Amino acid sequence: MKKKTRYVILGLLRDEAMTGYEIKNCIDRRMSFFWQESYGQIYPELNAMQNDGLLDAREDQQSGNRVKFRYTITEKGRQVFNDWMTEECEKDTVRSEAFLKFFLANDSNQADVIHHLEKFHQQNRERLESYEMFMKSFQGLEDMHNHKYILKMLELGIRQQHLYCDWSSDYIDELKNND
């Protein structure tokens, strides 16, 4: 898959100016169930995008000789984002080691499968809770309409987490009662 780092950045900056660190954080906290980016992708890309005129950087001088950059999207940046929105989507790339193990297991691996299922269940419950908190943070907001698209994705994320939790918890019971 072609790298999409610049579109994620552009998409997030449409709403508010952000630093590279905040961008990374936002992706990790809110988008982790369908996307990830590392600092090694984000920081060089921010510089390249500024170079291409897609972003403006506001330099926040902190005390000492350290600098902090808060980026804003330019008109050209909005254009590039909207052009990408129009393009066809490439196929997903997914790699889940847990699913791989679940799929390839046989009876000789039952104990390992139960262990991985328990971990899987716990992680998905935690993620579910964090999505529900994020969802609640929207409740009561005036400009709910502006967040319609995020909310719809969040709804899907929550339903997916429910599915994963239910499935793994039933599966654990089945395997344990089989002995």
Place this chain on the structure above:
Amino acid sequence: MKKKTRYVILGLLRDEAMTGYEIKNCIDRRMSFFWQESYGQIYPELNAMQNDGLLDAREDQQSGNRVKFRYTITEKGRQVFNDWMTEECEKDTVRSEAFLKFFLANDSNQADVIHHLEKFHQQNRERLESYEMFMKSFQGLEDMHNHKYILKMLELGIRQQHLYCDWSSDYIDELKNND
């Protein structure tokens, strides 16, 4: 994520001897919702694994000067696979361009979102059908028990596809009725 190519291969070869081409095919048809591998990963890895004594190759001489290799797992290969089964799972890596667009959209992209949702719905319906066919191919088999683990994953895959289809179809209706 560390590459897992050898474990996928090992896992598939535990059940039956396969060629590299068949391995790729199997991953594409049955495991695509949580895993993918390309020929550029599979063929070099098969040679490395043979070198490491994890596989034996049976050379199927075809007419002409072409050769075809059917691989079998060795005892050492089974050991390596079982050791991996015991290891903790790394975090998933997922990249879905469609989800990214759904999440980052706003009203100015509504038409694009509807288009991508329709494509998304269609692709997921097709995938659902192919999983249901694969599921049916197990029905009536004597050794159902041996496929318990695959069936459980298939069940999850089918439920996930249902969720994606239902969600996207509702979402399309919502967006269309909003005009």
Place this chain on the structure above:
DNA sequence: ATAAGCATGTAATAAGTTACATGATTGT
């Protein structure tokens, strides 16, 4: 004071895709 989190960046390494090259077999 000190730990956790905020903040930016690069270089080395690893992983993964794609295009290319080749040719056999099977079904229509």
Place this chain on the structure above:
DNA sequence: ACAATCATGTAACTTATTACATGCTTAT
């Protein structure tokens, strides 16, 4: 005859992760 699918492999390229380096700010 022709197309689709079976079949193997490599080289060039792109993408992504990780470890390292540095130092500020905020809350306890």
